[in-house]
Amino acid sequence: MTAVDKAATKLRGKTPVLLVLPTFIHFCLFFIAPLCLLLVYSFYRFVPGGAMEETFVLENYAKFILDPYYRGIVRDTILLGAEVAFFTLILGYPLAYKLARTRSRFKGFLYLLVVMPLLTSAVVRTYGWMVILSRNGIVNSLLLKWGFIEQPLRLMYNRLGVVIGLTEVLLPFMTLALESVLRNMDPALEEAAHDLGANSLQTFLRVTLPLSLPGVATGSVLVFIMAISAFVTPTLMGGPQVRVLSTVVYEQALSLVNWPFSAAVAFTLLALVGVLIFVYNKLLISGKSWEVAQ
Amino acid sequence: MNAVSKPAPARPEPRPALPWRRLGEGLSQVLQNLLIALIYAFLLAPIIVVVIVSFSESAYLVFPPKALSLRWYVAFFSDSDFVRALKNSLMVGATTALISSTLGILASIGLVKYKFRFRDLLNSLFLSPLTFPAIVLGIAMVVFYAKVKLSGTFWSLVCAHVVLTVPYVIRTVSASLYGFDNVLLEAAANLGASPFTAFRRVMLPLIKAGVIAGAIFAFIISFDELVVTLFIAGPRMTTLPIKIFNYIEYTSDPTVAAISSILIVIMLLIGVFLPRNFVAA
Structure with missing residues (x-):
């Protein structure tokens, strides 16, 4: 028994109910009740003009299976999540490795630089990317001035812009997930591999990478979930061209006042996230039993 | 007399490295x-x-x-819409932080220090907004507030923000509570302290760092929150992130950069001081 367990078993009685009750009531009223209502609405029928017919139909969900347009949006959303997870992994791994292994006296500062963007709102950072990537933004004006291009490149208001923006916004999450695994890895293992004659690439592929897979899985699933549910960056960087589930939810709800369909899109997104969290927990459990087996 | 210098203390010879190899490593x-x-x-x-x-x-x-x-800084503070939005954000953020901290501290004590049925389930429920897609909560809240006729008020924003920020408080306060020994509470009770006095004089000072960190997180999350707020804030309760969002969708002058820079500097200062404060206890 750990100290924590001991502390937890010490106190019994009716008090815990009173302690958690306020939060529980608040969550029932402002979290569970709204979601239940939304679920009910997702089976209603939309009547053009903003009204709803209180019935039970599956047509809002059926659109995702029958309508190729909405099927495409589901596919695009998943693809976007995968792309962003991939790029954050590629960029986050070297960064996390450096943070975990460095003996520099600026270590604390290097950490702060990774965490600081997390404390800066996504709107502000997306605005920064708009300044960099827009038609007369920094990249285009520099390339034009140096004569590399004749016409400004289209770097945003398309998919590319969304991927760049989301990769940057979510990079800290991936880095921190990888770093926590790499930090707990014994550097002696890598040294041993070197002493046994492995070169750097072999050491990485056969020692470091396999041992850091739990972090890779955690970070990727986390980033994937956040990327497919992101709204700010796809809206601002993607413009009207890029449609993902979250922007469809917003558009259907606020512009078209089609609450039933918006609700169905929202629950489709929620189902995707739910499946991922389920897979993630499975991975976590198998990862743990794998560690125990070692 | 000084012809022979003392022999240098024996030093282990560094392994002879081939020059090209050393160059390769340096490169x-x-x-x-x-x-x-x-x-x-x-x-x-x-x-x-x-x-x-x-x-x-x-x-x-x-x-x-x-x-x-500095004209964009002047421009921001002379735009009454921006200033009102900033005020709204500060008020919503502060109120949310206060309520979230209170709820979160109570819930954390219950979850960490007691054992009861459904404890793990409740813990998962209270932490679930962390991974819950904000866009889904946004549409759910707008539908719900329309039904109960509570749209676009100060309190409708605060109530939604409390759901989003309580998990952060629970996480930081729980982390502090794991290091707190229940024996101290018993000692306080034996010395005649009421449960509330024991909490206020014994437990609270010891978990102070976690509480402060949680409250600051709650404030930042609420202050920055855009997605849910975009759905439920009426025209009278525009917050700063919404104002910025609407502004940059159509305009690109640097007014937004000015307020953003102020926010960045504030967050940087919090980032520098918060961890130290949090680690201190």
């Missing part, structure tokens, strides 16, 4: 550091650019700025 070190620097540049580029642009003289985005000025 790979340089390349590695360059790669890290480039990744940092990518990560910090938007933030740095926003700060630089905010001091620009021109109303168009010229980079680097040709002349420096």
Whole structure:
């Protein structure tokens, strides 16, 4: 028994109910009740003009299976999540490795630089990317001035812009997930591999990478979930061209006042996230039993 | 007399490294550091650019700025819409932080210090907003508030923000509580303290760092929250993130850069001081 367990078993009685009750009531009223209502609405029928017919139909969900347009949006959303997870992994791994292994006296500062963007709102950072990537933004004006291009490149208001923006916004999450695994890895293992004659690439592929897979899985699933549910960056960087589930939810709800369909899109997104969290927990459990087996 | 110098203390000979190999290692070190620097540049580029642009003289985005000025800072604070939005955000954030901290501290004590049925389930429920897609909660809240006729008020915003921020408080306060020994509460009770006095004089001082960190997180999350707020804030309760969001969708002058820079500096200061404060206990 750990100290924590001991502390937890010490106190019994009716008090815990009173302690958690306020939060529980608040969550029932402002979290569970709204979601239940939304679920009910997702089976209603939309009547053009903003009204709803209180019935039970599956047509809002059926659109995702029958309508190729909405099927495409589901596919695009998943693809976007995968792309962003991939790029954050590629960029986050070297960064996390450096943070975990460095003996520099600026270590604390290097950490702060990774965490600081997390404390800066996504709107502000997306605005920064708009300044960099827009038609007369920094990249285009520099390339034009140096004569590399004749016409400004289209770097945003398309998919590319969304991927760049989301990769940057979510990079800290991936880095921190990888770093926590790499930090707990014994550097002696890598040294041993070197002493046994492995070169750097072999050491990485056969020692470091396999041992850091739990972090890779955690970070990727986390980033994937956040990327497919992101709204700010796809809206601002993607413009009207890029449609993902979250922007469809917003558009259907606020512009078209089609609450039933918006609700169905929202629950489709929620189902995707739910499946991922389920897979993630499975991975976590198998990862743990794998560690125990070692 | 001083012909023979003392023999130098025996030093282990460094392993003879082939010069080309040493060069290769040095080169790979340089390349590695360059790669890290480039990744940092990518990560910090938007933030740095926003700060630089905010001091620009021109109303168009010229980079680097040709002349420096503070006119966009003046422009922000002389725009009554922006100032009202900032005030709304501060009020909502402070109220949310207060309520979240209170709820979160109580819930954490219950969850960490007691054992009861459904404890794990409740814990998962209270932490679930962390991974819950904000867009789904946004549409759920707008539907719900329309039904109960509570749309677009100060309290409708606060109630939604409390759901989003309680998990952060529970996480930081729980972390502090794991290090707290229940024996101290028993000792306080034996010495005649009422449960509330024991909490206030014994437990609270010891978990102070977690409480402060949780309250600050709650404030920041609420202050920055855009997605849920976008759905439920009526025209009278515009917050700063919404104002910025609407502004940059159609305009590109650096007014937004000015307020963004102020926020970045505040967050940086919090980032520098918060961990130290949190680690201290």
